[in-house]
Amino acid sequence: MGEGGLLSTLAERLLAERDRWPLWLPVFLGLGIGLYFLAPHEPPLWAGPMVLVVLAVALVLGRGRLALFLLVSAALAMAVGFSAAQLRSAVMAAPVVERPTGALMLQGRVLEVEMLPDGGSRVTLDSVAHDAPEVLVPAKARIRVRPGGAAVAVGDRIRVRALLMPPPQPAMPDSFDFARFAWFRQLGAVGTALAPPEVVEPATGGGWRARVNALRQHIAQRILAVLPGDRGAVAAALTTGDQMPISAPMMQAYRDSGLAHILSISGLHITMAAGLVFVGLRTLLALFPSVALRYPIKKWSACLAIAFAWGYTLLAGAPVPALRSFFMTGLILVAVLLDRVALSMRLVAWAAVAILLWAPDELIGPSFQMSFAAVAALIAAYESLGPRQAAWKADHPGPLAGAGLYLAGVVTSTLIAGAATAVYGVYHFNRFAVFSVVANMIAVPLTGFWVMPWALLMFLLLPLGLEEVALIPMGWGVEGVNQVAVWVASWPSSAVTVPILPLSGLVVFTLGGCWLCLWRGSWRWWGAAPMALGLASMLLVRPPDLLVDGRGEAMAVRTADGRMLLNGKGGRILKDTWGRRAGPPAPERWPKKSSSRDGRLRCDELGCIWRVDGRVVALVRDETAPEAACAGADVVISAVPLRGGCRGTKLVVDRFDLWRRGPHALWFEPGGVRVETVATSQGDRPWSWHPHPRKKKPPEPRPAEPRPEPVEPDRGVEEE
Known part of the structure; x- marks a missing residue:
C-alpha cells in the first residue's frame, strides 16, 4: 500500500469513528499540561494565551479543510491544557520557607x-x-x-x-x-x-472546608472509639478517606497484596454508596403504592443519591478518584432525572476534562493516572464483552449460571483493571503486586456487599449516637479484608521491585493505551505496538552507580553483585526511594576502618576510596586534609567544602555543589562519568530548590535543638 493509500485508509477510518473524536479532548489537554511540567524554565504568563489566540484564529480559517481543522483543534486543546497548568501554578503561588529554621x-x-x-x-x-x-x-x-x-x-x-x-x-x-x-x-x-x-x-x-474537615475528624474519632487498632483505622479510611491512622505493617500488607486501592475512596465506594441509596430509597417508597403510583419515586431516589454521593466525596477530602467517580455517577443519575441514557466512555472523557481544567497538576500524580486508566480500560473492554455476556446469560438461565458469570466478571474486571494500572504503579512506586487477582477476588465482594452497606447505615445512625450498632458488624468485614491483605502479602514474592520505567516510555505506553481504548474498529489494536515499546524502554534504563544526598551525609555505592551499599545515613523515605529506584540494599554494613566484602570500598578516618571500572572515587568526609583524602582520585564526592582542594581531579562534587544542586546521581560509563542532579531534573520552576545563604548575625548562645523529623508524604499521593 502506497503513502496515498495509507492516508486514504486512515481518513476513512477516522470519518467512520467521528463520534469518538470528542474522547480525545482530555488526551490532548493532558499533553499540553505535560509540556508545561516538562519545561526546564517557567514560561512567561503571556506564552499560553498568545498561542491560544493564534490557534483560535487558525481554527476559524481552517474550517473548510478537515485535516487542517483536526490538527489545529488538537494543538488548541494542548494550548488550553498548557495555559490551564500555567494559570494554576500562578494562582497557587505562596511563600515558601527558605531554609530550616531554629525553634x-x-x-x-x-x-x-x-x-x-x-x-x-x-x-x-x-x-x-x-x-x-x-x-x-x-x-x-x-x-x-x-x-x-x-x-x-x-x-x-x-x-x-x-x-x-x-x-x-x-x-x-x-x-x-x-x-x-x-x-x-x-x-x-x-x-x-x-x-x-x-x-x-x-x-x-x-469556612465550609474547615467544617468538612472537622466533621471528618469527628467521625474518625467516633469510629476509632468503637473499633480500636487497624480494624478501626481501615474503617475510618473507607468512610472518611483518612489513611494516616493505619499502622505501617498493615499499610504495607495492603500495598503488597494489591488492595491499596480499597483504602482510597474511589469508584468502588462512591458508586456503591450512591447505588445503595438509590435502590434502598426506591425500594422503600415502592412499599407504599399510593406514593409509588402517583409520584416519580425513581427521580426522587436519584436526587437523594446525588446529594449523598456529593457529601461522601466532600467528606473524603475530594480526591481525584472520588471526584471522577462522583462526576460519572452524578451524570448517570442526572440522565435518570431527564429520562435519557448516558454514554459511559463519554462520561469518563468529560470527567477527565473537568478535573484537568480545575486542577491540572493532578495529571502527573498516580491517583489520576491509575484511576482513569482502570475505568477507561474496563469500559473499553466491556463495550466488546458486554453483548457477549448478555447473550450467554440469556442462553443459560438460573442462579448457578448467574453466580458463575459474576465470578468470571470479578476475575475479568480485576485482570483488566490490574493490567491497566500496573504500569503506572511501576512508574511511580517500582512495585508490582503479583497475587493481586486472588486478593481482589475475595476482598472486593466482601467490601461491596458487606462493609459498604454497614458503612451507609453507620452514617444514618451517627446523628442518633447509635453508630456502634452498624460499626461492630462493619468491623467484622473490615477485619476479614485485613486478614486477606496480610495473608496474600505473606506469600513468597507477593510484591516484587521492578526496574525504572522512564517518563518517555510511560507517555508512549499511555498514548498506545488511549488508541486501544478510545477507538472501536479493528485498527484500535495498532495501539498494542506503542504499548509494547513503552514497556520495552525499561530495558534501556540503567540505575545509577553512586548516590549522594543534598548534605553529603547519606551515600550509596553499587557493589559487585549489583546491590546498593548505604552508609546508614538518611531517613526512611530516602532509603526507601534509593532502594526502589537504584537497587536493593546490600546486607552488609558500610565499613568504618576496613573494606567491603567485594573489596571495592575501603574507608578510614578521612573518608573512603571506591574503585569501579578502573576509576578511583574518593568519598571525603574530613576537611582537615582534603589533598590527602583525594590524592590520586579521578572523582571526588565530598561532604565538606573543599575550597579549591583536590586540584587536578577530573570531577569534584563538594558540599557547596550538593547545597546548590541537591542530591546527585552518578553513572560510570566507558566514555566518562554521567552526572544528574535534582536541580537539573526539576529545572528552574517555582517549586524548585533555590539555595539561600544564611544571613550573618551576631552569635547568640542557645540550647541545642533537635532537627525536624523527616516528612512523610501523604499516603494518598503514594497509593491509588
Whole structure:
C-alpha cells in the first residue's frame, strides 16, 4: 500500500469513528499540561494565551479543510491544557520557607488534623504567624505533633513551639517531588512541634472546608472509639478517606497484596454508596403504592443519591478518584432525572476534562493516572464483552449460571483493571503486586456487599449516637479484608521491585493505551505496538552507580553483585526511594576502618576510596586534609567544602555543589562519568530548590535543638 493509500485508509477510518473524536479532548489537554511540567524554565504568563489566540484564529480559517481543522483543534486543546497548568501554578503561588529554621513560636488556625498510628497527629495550619522576623511566613504549614498533649480540633487557633523547614526536595533525580506537590497546595513549610500545642482560640464556625474537615475528624474519632487498632483505622479510611491512622505493617500488607486501592475512596465506594441509596430509597417508597403510583419515586431516589454521593466525596477530602467517580455517577443519575441514557466512555472523557481544567497538576500524580486508566480500560473492554455476556446469560438461565458469570466478571474486571494500572504503579512506586487477582477476588465482594452497606447505615445512625450498632458488624468485614491483605502479602514474592520505567516510555505506553481504548474498529489494536515499546524502554534504563544526598551525609555505592551499599545515613523515605529506584540494599554494613566484602570500598578516618571500572572515587568526609583524602582520585564526592582542594581531579562534587544542586546521581560509563542532579531534573520552576545563604548575625548562645523529623508524604499521593 502506497503513502496515498495509507492516508486514504486512515481518513476513512477516522470519518467512520467521528463520534469518538470528542474522547480525545482530555488526551490532548493532558499533553499540553505535560509540556508545561516538562519545561526546564517557567514560561512567561503571556506564552499560553498568545498561542491560544493564534490557534483560535487558525481554527476559524481552517474550517473548510478537515485535516487542517483536526490538527489545529488538537494543538488548541494542548494550548488550553498548557495555559490551564500555567494559570494554576500562578494562582497557587505562596511563600515558601527558605531554609530550616531554629525553634520559633508558631500560630495558626487548624485546617486539618490527621491521626497517626503512634497516637500523635499531623496538623495543617493556615493563617500562619510566627515570631521570627527573618523567616518568611508561609500560607500553610504542616507540623507533626507528638502524642501526649491536649487534643486540638479543626478550626482552633493554636500556638506551638516548632521547627520548620521547606518542603523536602526529591531524594534523587526524577523521583517523587514533594516540593511540587506542596506548591499546588500552598504548603510552604513542614516541621515538628517541640512541645504540646496550646489552644489560643477555640473553633468558631469557619469556612465550609474547615467544617468538612472537622466533621471528618469527628467521625474518625467516633469510629476509632468503637473499633480500636487497624480494624478501626481501615474503617475510618473507607468512610472518611483518612489513611494516616493505619499502622505501617498493615499499610504495607495492603500495598503488597494489591488492595491499596480499597483504602482510597474511589469508584468502588462512591458508586456503591450512591447505588445503595438509590435502590434502598426506591425500594422503600415502592412499599407504599399510593406514593409509588402517583409520584416519580425513581427521580426522587436519584436526587437523594446525588446529594449523598456529593457529601461522601466532600467528606473524603475530594480526591481525584472520588471526584471522577462522583462526576460519572452524578451524570448517570442526572440522565435518570431527564429520562435519557448516558454514554459511559463519554462520561469518563468529560470527567477527565473537568478535573484537568480545575486542577491540572493532578495529571502527573498516580491517583489520576491509575484511576482513569482502570475505568477507561474496563469500559473499553466491556463495550466488546458486554453483548457477549448478555447473550450467554440469556442462553443459560438460573442462579448457578448467574453466580458463575459474576465470578468470571470479578476475575475479568480485576485482570483488566490490574493490567491497566500496573504500569503506572511501576512508574511511580517500582512495585508490582503479583497475587493481586486472588486478593481482589475475595476482598472486593466482601467490601461491596458487606462493609459498604454497614458503612451507609453507620452514617444514618451517627446523628442518633447509635453508630456502634452498624460499626461492630462493619468491623467484622473490615477485619476479614485485613486478614486477606496480610495473608496474600505473606506469600513468597507477593510484591516484587521492578526496574525504572522512564517518563518517555510511560507517555508512549499511555498514548498506545488511549488508541486501544478510545477507538472501536479493528485498527484500535495498532495501539498494542506503542504499548509494547513503552514497556520495552525499561530495558534501556540503567540505575545509577553512586548516590549522594543534598548534605553529603547519606551515600550509596553499587557493589559487585549489583546491590546498593548505604552508609546508614538518611531517613526512611530516602532509603526507601534509593532502594526502589537504584537497587536493593546490600546486607552488609558500610565499613568504618576496613573494606567491603567485594573489596571495592575501603574507608578510614578521612573518608573512603571506591574503585569501579578502573576509576578511583574518593568519598571525603574530613576537611582537615582534603589533598590527602583525594590524592590520586579521578572523582571526588565530598561532604565538606573543599575550597579549591583536590586540584587536578577530573570531577569534584563538594558540599557547596550538593547545597546548590541537591542530591546527585552518578553513572560510570566507558566514555566518562554521567552526572544528574535534582536541580537539573526539576529545572528552574517555582517549586524548585533555590539555595539561600544564611544571613550573618551576631552569635547568640542557645540550647541545642533537635532537627525536624523527616516528612512523610501523604499516603494518598503514594497509593491509588
